[in-house]
Amino acid sequence: MSALLAIRDLGVTFTTPRGPARAVDGVSLDIHEGETVGLVGESGCGKTVTALSVLGLLDDHAGLDSTSEIRFRDRDLLRLSAEDLRRVRGDQIAMIFQDPAASLNPVLRIGLQVAEVLMTHRGMSRRDAWSRAEALLESVGLDDGAATARRYPHELSGGMQQRVMIAIALACEPDLLIADEPTTALDVTIQAQVLDLLAELRGRLGMAMLLVSHDLGVVAGMTDRIAVMYGGQIVECAPTADIFARPQHPYTAALIAAVPRLDGPPELPAAIPGQVPSATGWPSGCRFHPRCAQAFAPCAGDAPPATDGAHGGAVRCWLHAHPEATS
Amino acid sequence: MTGWRATLRRPDGKVGAALAAGLVLAALLAPVLTGYDPVAQLDLDASRLLPPSWAHPFGTDDLSRDILARTLYGGRISLAIAVLAVTVAILVGTTVGMIAGLAGGLLDTIVMRLVDAALAIPRLLLLLVVVGLWGSVGIPVLVLMLGGTSWFETSRLVRAEVLSLRQRDFIVAARAMGVGLPALLRRHVLPNVMGPVIVAATLGVGQIVLVEAGLSFLGVGVRRPIPSWGIMIAESRDLMVTAPWTAAFPGLAIVVTVLAFSLLGDALRAALDPKTGS
Numbered sequence: 302m303s304a305l306l307a308i309r310d311l312g313v314t315f316t317t318p319r320g321p322a323r324a325v326d327g328v329s330l331d332i333h334e335g336e337t338v339g340l341v342g343e344s345g346c347g348k349t350v351t352a353l354s355v356l357g358l359l360d361d362h363a364g365l366d367s368t369s370e371i372r373f374r375d376r377d378l379l380r381l382s383a384e385d386l387r388r389v390r391g392d393q394i395a396m397i398f399q400d401p402a403a404s405l406n407p408v409l410r411i412g413l414q415v416a417e418v419l420m421t422h423r424g425m426s427r428r429d430a431w432s433r434a435e436a437l438l439e440s441v442g443l444d445d446g447a448a449t450a451r452r453y454p455h456e457l458s459g460g461m462q463q464r465v466m467i468a469i470a471l472a473c474e475p476d477l478l479i480a481d482e483p484t485t486a487l488d489v490t491i492q493a494q495v496l497d498l499l500a501e502l503r504g505r506l507g508m509a510m511l512l513v514s515h516d517l518g519v520v521a522g523m524t525d526r527i528a529v530m531y532g533g534q535i536v537e538c539a540p541t542a543d544i545f546a547r548p549q550h551p552y553t554a555a556l557i558a559a560v561p562r563l564d565g566p567p568e569l570p571a572a573i574p575g576q577v578p579s580a581t582g583w584p585s586g587c588r589f590h591p592r593c594a595q596a597f598a599p600c601a602g603d604a605p606p607a608t609d610g611a612h613g614g615a616v617r618c619w620l621h622a623h624p625e626a627t628s
Numbered sequence: 629m630t631g632w633r634a635t636l637r638r639p640d641g642k643v644g645a646a647l648a649a650g651l652v653l654a655a656l657l658a659p660v661l662t663g664y665d666p667v668a669q670l671d672l673d674a675s676r677l678l679p680p681s682w683a684h685p686f687g688t689d690d691l692s693r694d695i696l697a698r699t700l701y702g703g704r705i706s707l708a709i710a711v712l713a714v715t716v717a718i719l720v721g722t723t724v725g726m727i728a729g730l731a732g733g734l735l736d737t738i739v740m741r742l743v744d745a746a747l748a749i750p751r752l753l754l755l756l757v758v759v760g761l762w763g764s765v766g767i768p769v770l771v772l773m774l775g776g777t778s779w780f781e782t783s784r785l786v787r788a789e790v791l792s793l794r795q796r797d798f799i800v801a802a803r804a805m806g807v808g809l810p811a812l813l814r815r816h817v818l819p820n821v822m823g824p825v826i827v828a829a830t831l832g833v834g835q836i837v838l839v840e841a842g843l844s845f846l847g848v849g850v851r852r853p854i855p856s857w858g859i860m861i862a863e864s865r866d867l868m869v870t871a872p873w874t875a876a877f878p879g880l881a882i883v884v885t886v887l888a889f890s891l892l893g894d895a896l897r898a899a900l901d902p903k904t905g906s
Contacts, residue, residue: 356804361732391805398804403797408819417815418805469805 304331305509306355306373306394306477312366313350313359315580322580324350324363326533332477337503337510339520339541341556342530345577348513351530352481354379355511356396357386373477392422395470399482401462405454411438411465412450418472437468442498460491467498474506481513496523517560521545529553532588533580539614549616551595587619595620631823634899635892641899644891651885655703664694666701667853677871687873689863699877702855707885709771709850710836716775718782718829722821725786726813729794740787747780752842759848770849774836782828789821823900827893834889841882857882 313325325347332338340348353359355371355378371378373394378386390396398404406414415437416430425433435446441464443449454462463483470478480499484492500523503510514520520527521541528538529552537550548554558571575592578584584591590600597619599605605619635641654661664670675692678684686695724743728736746754754777759765765773793799793816802816837857843849844858852859857878864874 358800358804387806387808389806390803391807396801396804398797398801400797404801406798406802406816406820409815413815417802417807417811421806421808421811466801469801 303375304372305334305336306330306332306371306511308351308355309370309372310366311351311354311369311371313347313354313369314364314366316362316364317581319581323583324533324580325354326583328530328533328535330528330535330538332509332511334476335507335509336526337512337524339524339527340511340513340530341515341517341520341527343515343573343577345580346530347533347580348515348530349481352396352479352511352513355479356390356394357381358396388422391418391470391475392473393475394477394479395473395475396479396481397463397466397470397483400486401459401466402454402486404466405462407454409453410450411452411454411457414454415450415465415469415472418469422473434468434472437472438465441465441468441471441502442494443468458491459487460495463487463491463495464498467495467502471502471506471508475508477509477511478503479511479513482515483512484519485514485516492519499523517556529556532578532583534588534617535615536589536618537614537616539616543614549614549621550589550618551593551620552589555592555594587617631826631896631900635895638895638899640891641895644888644893644895647884647888648892651703651881651888652707654700655707658697658700658704661700662694662697664697666697666855667693669693677867677874679871680873686877687871689860689874690867690871695860695874695877698855698860699857699881702857702860702878703881703885705767705850705854705856706837706840706858706882707833709767709774709840709856710833712771713774713778713836713840714829714832716772717778717832718825720775721779721782721828722786722825724779725783725788726790726817726821728783729787729790730813730817736787740784743780743783746777747784751777751839755839755843756846756848759843765848767850767854770840770843774840778832778836782825782832785824785828786821789824790817793817793820824897827897827900830889830896831893834886834893837882837885837889 308328308330311325311328315322315324328347328351330338340351342348350359354365357378365379369379373389378389381389412431412434415434416427419425419430419433420427431450435450438449439446443461443464457465483499484495487495496519512520512523524541526538527541527544528535529550530536531552537544537548537553539549544553545557548557555571555573559573561570573592578588586599586601586603587593587605590596593600599619605617605622607615607617608621609615636645670688670692672692675688677690678688680687684694684696686699688694689698724739728739755773758773762769799812799816802812840849840856841858841861844856845862847862849858850856860878861875864871868875
């Protein structure tokens with residue numbers, strides 16, 4: 302079965318005053334129809350850059366590798382004309398962002414911001430689009446759609462604003478939704494409501510989803526598969542259940558250990574020592590080796606190859622490339 | 629619009645708006661408010677330099693013209709020139725600022741360095757040189773010149789707004805939803821730039837009234853016998869001690885105009901700024 306979205310060998314280099322920054326390095330990832338894939342990792346590991354690349358939203362300082370491909374329904378998004386790409390955005394692939402308050406235009410009424418997508422992609426008149434917008438606002442759980450449509454963003458709470466963003470994103474019933482930290486800026490109770498809403502709408506529309514988050518707790522309940530990023534690379538990718546039951550990469554295991562748990566003896570979650578290195582100078586060899594508790598001889602030397610894991614996943618770690626090293 | 633209501637709730641906004649509205653109304657209703665012709669000489673023997681009285685509330689000048697009529701009709705000229713010149717300045721400044729801010733790179737650098745250079749020259753001096761080279765000018769040319777030398781700040785303002793808007797999440801979000809460039813500019817960039825631009829325009833009216841008065845005073849602005857406040861003050865130069873009313877009323881008109889639009893502009897700025905707005 303061919304994938305809905307196939308990212309192949311994605312490489313992104315930013316030009317910075319401190320030299321080139323290799324934010325994303327050789328990322329390949331498939332998302333199938335109706336599937337939800339989680340992209341997790343710490344800040345600065347390339348998750349958002351990967352997500353923005355799909356819709357060509359990187360700024361002028363970003364350079365893409367010439368060998369990179371992002372195939373969506375057998376069209377390479379990286380090689381579409383600006384106009385063709387614009388037609389894909391918001392219609393077939395939609396995106397929601399971390400901070401809903403900042404993602405809404407402060408001077409436009411909510412209704413117009415929802416209607417705008419319909420006017421853009423469906424050629425609807427302003428009047429038709431507005432009444433459709435009122436219905437959409439109700440479908441994302443905002444009670445009085447007509448009243449909400451007439452409001453300005455600052456009159457809504459953060460949770461309501463993110464519901465509006467979801468209404469905008471889903472207005473054209475896209476095949477793929479990219480959600481970049483959709484709940485990070487929200488209160489914990491509101492997070493759960495927004496995730497429930499996303500799950501419900503995903504089921505209703507049968508769309509695929511790329512859920513970007515630093516929060517394994519958010520990703521755990523929502524996804525079919527998880528890709529773990531570190532240092533601009535995917536270090537492990539496996540079905541969600543396997544990731545949590547049998548993490549192969551020490552970084553994945555460390556991320557899971559860093560999540561506070563309620564079902565054991567009370568203890569502090571285990572922090573990962575050090576911090577994410579800068580994209581202007583990744584460590585040699587395995588990029589995680591300076592922080593890895595299980596680092597051994599080969600880790601600092603060459604980059605580990607991607608190895609097929611035991612349970613259908615893939616992992617980029619010398620422990621698994623040299624199985625004898627663990628014994 | 630919420631901005632206007634918030635402006636009118638502020639005391640400075642109330643006073644500024646009332647004064648500005650009064651000035652505009654007085655200028656528009658000049659024929660109703662006075663029966664005198666602003667340029668007709670009444671009677672060079674009997675009506676020269678009369679002090680304020682019921683017949684002539686603002687007095688008369690040395691050519692026996694009614695100063696109230698001249699101040700009212702002069703307000704038409706001065707305010708019309710200022711509003712038109714500000715319109716020119718805003719249109720040019722917004723366009724240049726948006727292009728520079730959106731294009732970025734070399735074009736942005738060149739345009740903005742030129743604007744910096746123009747800003748370094750005092751405006752009155754710049755206008756005097758231009759008028760000197762041009763020779764005598766009519767009101768349309770005067771408007772274009774005043775507007776043409778008043779857009780520099782606006783363009784810097786708009787460019788700075790566009791640069792910061794470009795990075796704002798809602799612009800990226802709109803692009804992510806497939807909104808095209810024309811709609812992006814019209815619906816997302818322009819409305820967010822309009823606040824500071826309206827403030828600049830309001831403050832600009834007062835400034836241009838002052839510059840126009842200065843030019844007219846120096847004899848290179850509006851030409852006699854058309855009344856303008858600057859010309860009236862220029863004509864009363866030798867009479868200020870013996871007949872102070874000849875300069876006092878047009879002077880007062882200028883002061884009130886600058887005050888009105890400054891108050892209104894400041895109130896608008898405060899009301900439109902989400903950080904200080906009520």
